[in-house]
Amino acid sequence: MxxxxxxxxxxxxxxxxxxxxxxxxxxxxxGNFPGVTVEKKEGRAFFQDxxxxxxxxxxxxxxxxxxxxxxxxxxxxxxxxxYDVILNVIExxxxxxxxxxxxxxxxxxxxxxxALNMSDEAEALGIKIDETRLSELLxxxxxxxxxxxxxxxxxLLSAILTAHHKKLIxxxxxxxxxxxxxxxxxxxxxxxxxxxxxxEVSQKSLIPKRNLSDFxxxxxxHPVLGIFFFFLIYYLVFKMVFDLSLPFVEFLDGxxxxxxxxGLAHLLTNxxxxxxxxxxxxxxxxGGVGTVLTFVPTxxxxxxxxxxxxxxxxxxxxxxxxxxFTHRLGLHGHSVIPLLLSFGCNVPAILALRVIPxxxxxxxxxxxxxxxxxxxxxxxxxxxxxxxxKNPLFVILGxxxxxxxxAVLTGFVLQRTLSKKELSHFVMDLPPYRFPSLNxxxxxxxxxxxSFLLRAGTIIFAISVVVWLLxxxxxxxxxxxxxxxxxxxxxVSHLFSPLGLNDWRIGTSLIxxxxxxxxxxxxxxxxxxxxxxxxxxPFDWKQTAKEELYSFIEALKxxxxxxxxxxxxxxxxxxxxxxTQTTKDKIRGLFTTPxxxxxxxxxxxxxxxxxxxxTIWKEAGASYALFFFFYSLILAYLLSTLTYQTSRLILx
Amino acid sequence: xxxxxxxNFRDFIRKKGLKYTSEREEILQEILSIEGHFDVDELHQRLxxxxxxxxxxxxxxxxxxxKEAGYIQEVYRQDGHAHYEVTINKSPHLHFLCxxxxxxxxxxxxxIERLIQQKEIESGFKLVTHHLESFGLCxxxxxxDTTTLAHLEKGEVVEIxxxxxxxxxxxxxxxGFRKGELLKVVQVCGRTILVEIxxxxxxxxxxxxxxxxxxxxxxxxxxxxxxxxxxNKEENMEEICVxxxxxxxxxxxxxxxxxxxxxxxxxxxxxxFSKL
Numbered sequence: 001m002x003x004x005x006x007x008x009x010x011x012x013x014x015x016x017x018x019x020x021x022x023x024x025x026x027x028x029x030x031g032n033f034p035g036v037t038v039e040k041k042e043g044r045a046f047f048q049d050x051x052x053x054x055x056x057x058x059x060x061x062x063x064x065x066x067x068x069x070x071x072x073x074x075x076x077x078x079x080x081x082x083y084d085v086i087l088n089v090i091e092x093x094x095x096x097x098x099x100x101x102x103x104x105x106x107x108x109x110x111x112x113x114x115a116l117n118m119s120d121e122a123e124a125l126g127i128k129i130d131e132t133r134l135s136e137l138l139x140x141x142x143x144x145x146x147x148x149x150x151x152x153x154x155x156l157l158s159a160i161l162t163a164h165h166k167k168l169i170x171x172x173x174x175x176x177x178x179x180x181x182x183x184x185x186x187x188x189x190x191x192x193x194x195x196x197x198x199x200e201v202s203q204k205s206l207i208p209k210r211n212l213s214d215f216x217x218x219x220x221x222h223p224v225l226g227i228f229f230f231f232l233i234y235y236l237v238f239k240m241v242f243d244l245s246l247p248f249v250e251f252l253d254g255x256x257x258x259x260x261x262x263g264l265a266h267l268l269t270n271x272x273x274x275x276x277x278x279x280x281x282x283x284x285x286x287g288g289v290g291t292v293l294t295f296v297p298t299x300x301x302x303x304x305x306x307x308x309x310x311x312x313x314x315x316x317x318x319x320x321x322x323x324x325f326t327h328r329l330g331l332h333g334h335s336v337i338p339l340l341l342s343f344g345c346n347v348p349a350i351l352a353l354r355v356i357p358x359x360x361x362x363x364x365x366x367x368x369x370x371x372x373x374x375x376x377x378x379x380x381x382x383x384x385x386x387x388x389x390k391n392p393l394f395v396i397l398g399x400x401x402x403x404x405x406x407a408v409l410t411g412f413v414l415q416r417t418l419s420k421k422e423l424s425h426f427v428m429d430l431p432p433y434r435f436p437s438l439n440x441x442x443x444x445x446x447x448x449x450x451s452f453l454l455r456a457g458t459i460i461f462a463i464s465v466v467v468w469l470l471x472x473x474x475x476x477x478x479x480x481x482x483x484x485x486x487x488x489x490x491x492v493s494h495l496f497s498p499l500g501l502n503d504w505r506i507g508t509s510l511i512x513x514x515x516x517x518x519x520x521x522x523x524x525x526x527x528x529x530x531x532x533x534x535x536x537x538p539f540d541w542k543q544t545a546k547e548e549l550y551s552f553i554e555a556l557k558x559x560x561x562x563x564x565x566x567x568x569x570x571x572x573x574x575x576x577x578x579x580t581q582t583t584k585d586k587i588r589g590l591f592t593t594p595x596x597x598x599x600x601x602x603x604x605x606x607x608x609x610x611x612x613x614x615t616i617w618k619e620a621g622a623s624y625a626l627f628f629f630f631y632s633l634i635l636a637y638l639l640s641t642l643t644y645q646t647s648r649l650i651l652x
Numbered sequence: 653x654x655x656x657x658x659x660n661f662r663d664f665i666r667k668k669g670l671k672y673t674s675e676r677e678e679i680l681q682e683i684l685s686i687e688g689h690f691d692v693d694e695l696h697q698r699l700x701x702x703x704x705x706x707x708x709x710x711x712x713x714x715x716x717x718x719k720e721a722g723y724i725q726e727v728y729r730q731d732g733h734a735h736y737e738v739t740i741n742k743s744p745h746l747h748f749l750c751x752x753x754x755x756x757x758x759x760x761x762x763x764i765e766r767l768i769q770q771k772e773i774e775s776g777f778k779l780v781t782h783h784l785e786s787f788g789l790c791x792x793x794x795x796x797d798t799t800t801l802a803h804l805e806k807g808e809v810v811e812i813x814x815x816x817x818x819x820x821x822x823x824x825x826x827x828g829f830r831k832g833e834l835l836k837v838v839q840v841c842g843r844t845i846l847v848e849i850x851x852x853x854x855x856x857x858x859x860x861x862x863x864x865x866x867x868x869x870x871x872x873x874x875x876x877x878x879x880x881x882x883x884n885k886e887e888n889m890e891e892i893c894v895x896x897x898x899x900x901x902x903x904x905x906x907x908x909x910x911x912x913x914x915x916x917x918x919x920x921x922x923x924x925f926s927k928l
Contacts, residue, residue, distance in 0.1 A: 061826035065819055093851040097828040125851065191830055217853070221839045221846060320855045324842025332857075333844065425820045426844060426857035429827055 003051045004164050009078060009105060010089035011098055012059025013313075013431035015117045017041060018147035019089060020056050021440045023156065030447045038073045039351070047157045055083070061097075063104040078108060085164050086112045087156070092122035092129055092144075096198035102138075103190050103197075106170040111163040112140045115156055119144040121432070126205040134201040140170045148437045213432040220314070226321045233314070234340070237305045241344075242378070243562035245297035247555035251548075252297070256290025259548050263541060279472070288464030292457040296449065298375050302344040303448045304441070311436035311444075316428055323426065329408065330415040332358075332426045335365040339407070342372035346612040348448070350619060363620055364414045367628050370607040370616075371407035373400050376517045380603055383521055387588050388596040395597075399604050406605060406635065499602060499637070500595045500644035513608045520603065524587055594651055598644035606636035654684060657723070657740065664721045675706055679714050680723065689727055689735045689756065722781045730754040744768050744782040750790035757790070797868050801861035804837045804845070810866035811835075820860055828852045834869060 008016045021028060024043025033040045041056035057077055058070035066072040078086075088105055090098040095116075105112065116122075116131055135142040141159035145152035162168065172193070220229050265282035309315050315337050323333030335353075342349035349369050353362045373381070381399055385392035470485035489508030496502055501510075505524070513520045591599065607613055607629050617625040661680055665672045682699055683690075692711050699706050715736070718724045724736045728749055735756075746759035764784070772779050789797065804810060815821045815831055828849050829835075835849040844857050 061823055064822065064826075067819065067823055094828065096850065097826075097852060100826055191825060195830070213853075217838065221841070223839070223841050226841075316855075320839075320844055320846060321841060323844045323857070327843045333855075425860040426855070427820060427823060427827070427860065428855040430846065430853040430855060432853075 001046075001049055001051050003053060004085060004160065005053050005055070005083040006085045006087050006160055007077065007083040008054060008056045008087045008089055009074070009101075010059060010117075011061055011091060011094070011101060012429060014059065014089045014091040014094075014098065015147035016056050016059070016089045017444075018437060018440050019087075019115060019117060019145060019153065019156075020054055021437075021443055022147070022150035022153045023052075024054055026443075028443060028447065030444075030451065033073050033077075038070050045157060048161060050161060052157065052160060054087075060101065062101060063108075078105070081108065081110065084111065085160050086110050087115060087160065088112055089115045089117050092116045092119045093125050093127060095122070095127070095129060095202055096194050099194040099197050100190055103172065103193055106138065106172055109169055111168050112138070112170045113156065113159045113163050113168075114138065114140060114142040115152070116142060116144045117147050119152075120146050120148075128203045128205070130201045130203075134197075137197065137200065138170045138172065140168045148434075216433055217317070217430075221317060221321060230318060230321055233309075237309070238343075241298065241301040241305055241375075244559045245301045247558035247562070248297035249294050251552050251555040252290065252294045254551055255548050256286060256293070259544050260290070261286040263544065266541075280468070284465045284468035287468070288461040291464050292453065292461050295376070295379075295457075296453070298379075299345070299452050300445065300449055302375060303445050306341060306344060307441055307444050307448075308436060311434070311441065313431045313433045316430055319428060320430065329364075329411050331361055331365065331411065334426070334428070335361065338365055338369065339372060342369045342374060344375055346370055346372065346374050346609060347615050350612065350615045353619070360418050363624065364411050364418065366616055366620055366624075367414055368407040368411045370609075370612055370628065370632060371403045371410065371605065373403045373604060374517075374609075376609065377603060380517055380520050381600060384587070384591075384596050384600055388591065388593050395600075399600055402601070403604050498644070499598050499640040500592075500648070501599055501602070501640075503590065505590060506595075506599065510602075510608075513603065517603060517608050524590070594644050594647040597647050598640045601643045602636045602640040604636075605632055605639055607632040654681070657684065661721060661723075665717070668717075670717075675710055676714050676717070678704055679706060679711060680718060683718065683724060683738060684740075686738060689737045691733055691735045693733075725781070725783055727785075728754055728756050739781040739783075742782075744784065747785045748790070749785055749787050750793055751787050752789055752793040752796075755790050755792075798865055799868070801835075801845070801847070801856070801864040801866050802858040804840070804866070806837055806840050809834055809836045809869045811869055813865040813867055816863050818863070821863060824854075824856070824860075824864075827854055829854075829864075835866075 008020060010016055020041055020043055023045050025045075027045070028041060028043040031040050031042065032038060038058060043054050045052045045054065055077075057074040060066070060071050060074045063075055063078060066075050086105055086108065088102055090102065102114065114134065116129055116134075119129070122129060129144075131142040131144055141163055143152050143155045143159050145156060220226050261282050264286055265278050268278040268281060318336055318340070319333035321333070322336040326333055326335055338349045338352040341352050346369050349372070350366055353365055353369075378396070381396050382392065385395040389395045467485065470488070471483050473484055474482075485508045486504050489504035489506075491507075492510065493502045493504045493507035496507055496510075501507065509520050509524045613625055613629055616628065658677060658680065661677070662672055665676070679695070679699070682695065682702070682704075686695075686698070692708065692715070695711055696706070696708050699711075715724070719726070719736075723738065723740050725739050726734045727737050727747060728735050743760070744765050746761070746764055748757040748759060750756075768779070768782070771777075798813065801810070801812075811834055812829060812831055815825055815829060821829075830849075833849060835847045837845060838848050838853060839846040844855050845861055846853060846855050848854075
């Protein structure tokens with residue numbers, strides 16, 4: 001089987017990814033280009049005894065120069081020439097603009113296939129493109145495609161093979177030959193040629209131009225209404241993400257701890273396994289997997305909606321709309337998107353920063369992002385807020401605002417100190433609104449989810465196991481205060497006494513939180529679980545399985561009904577009836593209200609997520625990452641102390 | 653000289669079968685003493701200063717007679733009234749009339765006079781008076797027209813006059829900005845503006861937009877206001893043609909009907925364009 005390497009090149013938002021999705025199907029992967037955090041989508045297709053390897057490049061407008069990291073990667077990749085065929089994707093409605101890039105791609109002297117993508121959109125606009133004429137002019141295959149439905153994809157594959165076999169290198173007779181003897185930069189006017197080509201191959205009939213995008217933009221980009229719609233949309237997304245996922249999170253939690261873990265222990269004990277192994281497999285391993293999986297529903301829905309907003313074309317509009325606020329901080333509207341993403345998870349938010357062309361802007365926003373409460377922190381916040389406060393909504397909202405305040409403050413200070421020149425230029429193409437194909441949406445979603453399970457999931461699982469071991473070693477030690485975990489916790493808790501967190505159990509729970517914030521709850525769970533007396537409940541497979549089935553149906557019902565209610569049910573306090581003796585009740589006994597508040601502020605401010613730290617490390621270097629790690633730690637320490645001392649005074 | 657004119661005028665009145673009045677003579681005398689342009693108000697004022705009791709209506713009634721006799725001509729209209737100049741005994745000169753502000757510049761050049769005299773001799777035509785007018789935009793109005801992309805309002809349509817050669821502007825070129833192309837401002841939001849060019853919608857910040865010189869073509873609203881049958885300047889016609897094919901087709905018909913009906917009152921035209 002022969003291998004062909006194909007590179008997808010084209011302007012941004014021309015639908016390269018959806019074509020790739022149809023070309024490669026399940027083999028599609030998302031990774032990074034070596035050494036940089038620029039997203040690289042790859043996949044393979046098998047066709048007529050060939051393995052065709054596709055690489056999707058970030059969108060570029062020209063090969064002459066680059067203004068962002070994305071463009072740099074793409075231009076360098078194309079210039080290095082380590083591929084066999086260029087698949088040049090053209091957005092048919094913007095034929096002339098895309099031909100400008102095409103002419104430059106022609107000069108790379110590589111076999112090429114042109115995909116006239118979104119040909120349905122062009123037809124709707126009254127643009128008729130003569131692909132055979134274009135094929136004659138460029139001397140390479142030109143195929144009309146529709147990325148959304150995958151129309152023309154089969155033809156693309158065979159055209160790629162033909163181009164590869166016959167070495168169909170595009171030639172434009174009008175282009176001056178760039179000879180080695182004449183190295184001076186060509187003053188040839190690409191625009192004229194592009195205009196001429198576009199005129200030659202396309203016809204525009206008179207259709208009154210009044211499309212849906214225009215109308216939606218009138219509302220969504222209105223200086224006043226636009227802001228309103230932005231908050232409405234953001235609220236809806238926020239509500240849906242958490243309301244839809246919450247019942248499933250609760251179900252998974254119960255399923256693992258009540259059913260699988262206990263069931264396995266029951267089974268293994270019957271087989272006569274040693275007690276340590278039974279405990280380890282049942283509690284540590286199954287519990288760890290359970291912890292990881294409880295994040296899946298939230299992350300699934302978050303990526304579902306964020307990907308939808310991104311592919312539908314709304315996110316770039318947010319950048320336009322929000323620029324008037326962010327520019328006060330000396331930042332582009334671009335930075336709103338990563339900052340908003342950071343409410344979901346800080347790691348993809350930091351990766352999304354690469355849309356900002358300026359390095360200093362990137363660094364500033366990068367330092368701001370860890371202060372934005374991610375959904376993992378929300379898990380901890382809502383868990384604690386519901387236990388300790390009458391109005392959990394206000395506490396959570398207050399914490400969010402506090403985080404945002406420190407993000408802005410940090411950004412402001414950095415903007416002044418990084419010897420900031422004036423704001424760099426801001427240019428962005430707004431694609432028309434498009435309804436993304438569900439197939440592509442779910443594939444991208446799955447790729448994100450997979451990478452979470454593999455990267456974050458393994459860390460969380462490892463921590464769970466380590467924590468369990470720390471808590472249970474040396475083996476046979478019945479008194480928890482003598483375990484390794486407690487020894488570490490005790491040492492740490494001395495440092496935390498100004499914060500009111502001098503209980504060794506709290507100190508211990510903060511250690512794994514360095515690796516993942518969500519682990520705080522599971523650690524506390526494990527610690528408190530160990531404290532209670534052995535409760536010998538008879539385990540009945542049938543009965544428990546039935547209960548779990550019911551609770552799954554209940555979760556489905558809850559998820560769906562929550563969509564009808566206008567406010568986020570995430571903050572409902574009265575659905576705690578499921579277990580009477582849960583971790584929540586035990587935590588209630590562990591903290592006083594000022595302690596809980598101080599604990600939450602501490603978790604909010606300090607950069608406790610190793611994945612975030614690692615990402616910053618990769619993006620901006622070790623010293624930058626470590627500086628902000630310690631900066632956040634000191635800030636968190638001071639703020640928590642302040643919170644604890646003042647709230648104690650007020651409440652007493 | 654003056655006497656001769658007055659005598660001619662008396663003959664003219666008599667030939668028309670009108671009554672000769674001293675009032676008319678006084679007005680004419682006053683007019684002949686004026687250098688440069690005048691309107692009825694100014695004339696009335698001057699006569700008053702000389703303690704001559706001539707009413708405005710009489711002046712208004714006399715003016716068509718002087719025009720007919722070829723002593724004066726209307727130069728331009730502004731704010732609803734006409735401005736005149738004495739044509740007799742004035743060497744032929746060219747008027748540059750600004751369509752927008754109505755400003756008139758007199759171009760006096762012996763070359764014009766020489767050319768007219770030469771043509772007069774060649775054709776055997778006996779010249780009585782001259783009326784040379786050219787319409788256009790004066791310097792100030794042109795400057796007011798060319799602005800940069802950064803200063804536009806929502807809904808304005810402009811032509812890109814130039815794209816500088818720095819990297820960001822080159823990127824704009826690659827994104828579809830073309831010199832000479834029309835673009836429409838879709839939305840202005842704080843520091844950024846959203847423009848539509850071709851099928852693309854592009855956001856650019858104002859600092860960058862400041863570098864791009866543009867020339868106003870029209871705003872969406874104003875085109876609706878202006879009845880197109882009054883537009884008979886070919887240049888302007890073409891500009892708008894590019895914009896909306898549909899609209900232009902309609903106008904092409906109007907243009908055809910205009911060519912049949914050649915009398916387009918000049919005053920109307922000035923008024924119309926001063927609106928643009």
